[in-house]
Amino acid sequence: MQPNVLPPTPSSGDDNASVSVADFVSAAMATVSDQISPFSxxxxxxxxxxxxxxxxxxxxxxxxxxxxxxxxxxxxxxxxxxxxxxxxxxxxxxxxxxxxxxLPNSRKILPPLDKSFLPLDTWDAIRRLHDFYQAEIPSTSLKHYIETVDMLQDTAKLIAQAGVYVEAGAILAWMYRIGDSILVDIRAHRPHALLVLAYNAVFLSTLEKNFWYSRGWGKQLIEEIEIKLAGEPKCLEIFQWPKQAMIDLFHWL
Known part of the structure; x- marks a missing residue:
């Protein structure tokens, strides 16, 4: 049984009647939103x-x-x-x-990449980065890193769906969605944070085919990140995908 959520009938001359009704409507809408929304x-x-x-x-x-x-x-x-x-x-x-x-059979099916500027093994590379974080990141920070990788995959989906007509905003938006804790790690040049930035550099480089102002962004990022990762063999191993993808991409472009 649903509880009775009807507001009390305001008495004549009640100055707070309109406020009470407004509060009721707001509370009711919030309750409905909580019930129908499956997402945070x-x-x-x-x-x-x-x-x-x-x-x-x-x-x-x-x-x-x-x-x-x-x-x-x-x-x-x-x-x-x-x-x-x-x-x-x-x-x-x-x-x-x-x-x-x-996609009637599964909402988790990934769009093919053969009509986009992304490397064909992008999904596998993102999965390897996800697994690497699972194994290497402390539990206190793991949630934020996994969320960042998930957002990276969402960006790849957008690129795949748009094909060669992808808009710059679809790629650049990832940087505005990164959590504060990851941004702090990037600014501190922490190796694990630089890795996900290196993967995004590949996405940035796909813009160069259509947008002149983005030329050099990805390449410069990759070169600087490789310097910062010196002495980090595990991170350098995962870094090989964005580095090689960048080489192949520029050769193709």
């Missing part, structure tokens, strides 16, 4: 970002065959979503439904 606030933001990107880069083109109408779905409707929350909820719901229709 942090996860929900991550999922929202992924779904919005999918909507603008994939779903919009599947909503109409006319170029003008595709523009409406890709540009006009998202703008309305930023103004009105109910429109945004509809956008995210459509994107989620579309993604589910593309």
């Amino acid at each position: 606030p942090h996860e929900l933001k991550s999922k929202d970002f992924e779904l919005m990107h999918h909507f603008c880069t994939v779903t919009a083109d599947a909503m109409s065959v006319q170029r003008e109408m595709r523009h409406v779905w890709r540009v006009v409707i998202p703008k309305e979503g930023y103004r009105h929350s109910f429109v945004m909820h509809g956008i995210l719901a459509i994107a989620a439904t579309h993604k589910a229709s593309l």
Whole structure:
């Protein structure tokens, strides 16, 4: 049985009536959100970002065959979503439904990489980095590092979905989502933190094909990180993937 959540009927002349009703509505909405949302606030933001990107880069083109109408779905409707929350909820719901229709058997299936600028063994490399952290990072910091690797994989998914038309924001957003503790470790040049930065450098380098202003970012990062990892044999072993990927990428570009 659900508890009775109806607010008390305000008496005539009650100056606090409007405040009481507003408080009730806010509490009720919060309760509903808790019941329907399967994700924590942090996860929900991550999922929202992924779904919005999918909507603008994939779903919009599947909503109409006319170029003008595709523009409406890709540009006009998202703008309305930023103004009105109910429109945004509809956008995210459509994107989620579309993604589910593309991957009906398993939500954990990874998009192929053969039509993107990423190396074909990117998924295996990310998994090895994940396993390395599991074995090497103290339990007090492990959660933050695993979350960072998961966000790295989310970025790779976005790149794979967009193919050669990936936008810079999809890649650069990873840096804005890194937790404070990881940022502290990066600034302190701690080897384990530099590793995940090296992996992201490969992603940064894929921008060079389409965006002139990004040229040299990834290469410079890789060169500086390799210097900082001197004397860290375990980290240097994991570092070989981004280093080799960078060599292959620049040769291909």
